[in-house]
Amino acid sequence: MAPTKERNFTPLIVTLSIAVNAIVAILFFLPEAEGLEHIDFTMPMLNAVFNSFTFVFLLMALYFIRKKNIKVHRNYGQLC
Secondary structure (H helix, E strand, C coil): CCCCCCCCCHHHHHHHHHHHHHHHHHHHHCCCCCCCCCCCCHHHHHHHHHHHHHHHHHHHHHHHHHCCCHHHHHHHHHHC
């Protein structure tokens, strides 16, 4: 059986994570739409905030694992 080539998805994941967070930030600061007073936006906004914190914690975990600091990496991984 021929050996399989491992693919590095890190650049793709980082790019998508930054793009999604940028879109969320842009949507957060857009003016409110007229006629949508009956829709509750509390839960989606909280979800975006929690996703942003998770993104930051995962970036910090990646930073520390690259610095070979496994103990701190695990702490950040548990926060996510």
